[in-house]
Amino acid sequence: MMQVQRVVLNSRPGKSGVPVPENFCLEESTLATDLEDGEVLVRTLYLSVDPYMRCRMNEDTGADYLTPWQLSECVDGGGVGVVESSRCSTCTEGDVVTSFNWTWQTYAVMKGGVLQKVDPQLVNGHLSYFLGAIGITGLTALLGVREKGNVTKGASQTMAVSGAAGACGSIAGQIGRLDGCVRVVGICGSNDKCSALVEDLGFSAAINYHQEDVPTRLKECCPDGIDVYFDNVGGAISDTVITQMNNGGHVILCGQISQYNKDVPYPPPLSEEIQETLRSKNISRERFMVLNYMNKADAALCELSQWVKSGQIKVLETVVNGIENMGDAFCSMMKGGNIGKQIIKISA
Numbered sequence: 001m002m003q004v005q006r007v008v009l010n011s012r013p014g015k016s017g018v019p020v021p022e023n024f025c026l027e028e029s030t031l032a033t034d035l036e037d038g039e040v041l042v043r044t045l046y047l048s049v050d051p052y053m054r055c056r057m058n059e060d061t062g063a064d065y066l067t068p069w070q071l072s073e074c075v076d077g078g079g080v081g082v083v084e085s086s087r088c089s090t091c092t093e094g095d096v097v098t099s100f101n102w103t104w105q106t107y108a109v110m111k112g113g114v115l116q117k118v119d120p121q122l123v124n125g126h127l128s129y130f131l132g133a134i135g136i137t138g139l140t141a142l143l144g145v146r147e148k149g150n151v152t153k154g155a156s157q158t159m160a161v162s163g164a165a166g167a168c169g170s171i172a173g174q175i176g177r178l179d180g181c182v183r184v185v186g187i188c189g190s191n192d193k194c195s196a197l198v199e200d201l202g203f204s205a206a207i208n209y210h211q212e213d214v215p216t217r218l219k220e221c222c223p224d225g226i227d228v229y230f231d232n233v234g235g236a237i238s239d240t241v242i243t244q245m246n247n248g249g250h251v252i253l254c255g256q257i258s259q260y261n262k263d264v265p266y267p268p269p270l271s272e273e274i275q276e277t278l279r280s281k282n283i284s285r286e287r288f289m290v291l292n293y294m295n296k297a298d299a300a301l302c303e304l305s306q307w308v309k310s311g312q313i314k315v316l317e318t319v320v321n322g323i324e325n326m327g328d329a330f331c332s333m334m335k336g337g338n339i340g341k342q343i344i345k346i347s348a
Helices: 127-131 136-148 167-179 191-200 214-221 235-243 272-280 290-310 323-334
Strands: 002-009 024-031 039-048 076-086 096-103 107-111 158-162 183-188 205-208 226-231 245-253 284-287 317-321 341-345
Touching (some): 002 107, 002 323, 024 107, 024 323, 039 127, 076 127, 127 341, 136 245, 167 183, 167 226, 167 290, 183 191, 183 214, 191 205, 205 214, 226 235, 235 245, 235 272, 317 323, 323 341
Parallel strands (some): 183 205, 226 245, 317 341
Antiparallel strands (some): 002 024, 039 076, 039 341, 076 096
């Protein structure tokens, strides 16, 4: 037996409630380390918090591919760690592994079948990147742009990205530029984020929706209209972008974080006016789910790795230390407190 710390779901915010750190509780627990066949003992290095987790806080997630977290039980999500001991043929001591179903514990016993061995060289030793740019977040950005964006080199296209300074948006905008967009404009929530997008990531321009008039600034930054919209937020911002899109444009419907604390279906319904804009301008807007494209994951991750290693894609992270800060980090991320991927470092 060994002593571990773990995070459990202490309470639910309610379908239309705003999550608070007190919804989570840190517990001391014991872990049986006598492994059965197929099991692996892992030490957690990094954990991820992501917007989709808000749905898992409800009794009904509203999505058949997401299971709800249970009260008083350990929370799980994306994680990366190192194998301490193994009775699984695919994992050996010292392997770096990752999973979508990593329990929020300092150490955990997991089935080897849910773990994926990863090569630290892919990320130049930045193991947290497996939860972001070289993980499901990067895949969502790359495959979203490729499968739904219809970006074409030489077509002089303009891309807009909402939630542009978040984990996915910050990568998606850079991919749009690399794939051929002549102008990439990010919408985010602070001047620091705007500076990071333009100065660090190579966006053409950035708009602070808290301090600037978004419709006016969009027209200034996108004088030829918008051809591709990578939508991470939904709501009024997305309505504004869609009204300024060109005929035959494409909306990449990735996320709707502005609506996640509301009891509405996903994707949330649009107003009649916006629906008519989509129809009259022949703008495509189809829900994008990266899990439907995992047959392309290996090639996409290789491409992302090469871009990161070469410096063509720059990775932004907000790192918080300590499993005791998981609840704070999650709530901060939901309010836009992060720049880039929100990561919690659990151990070295």
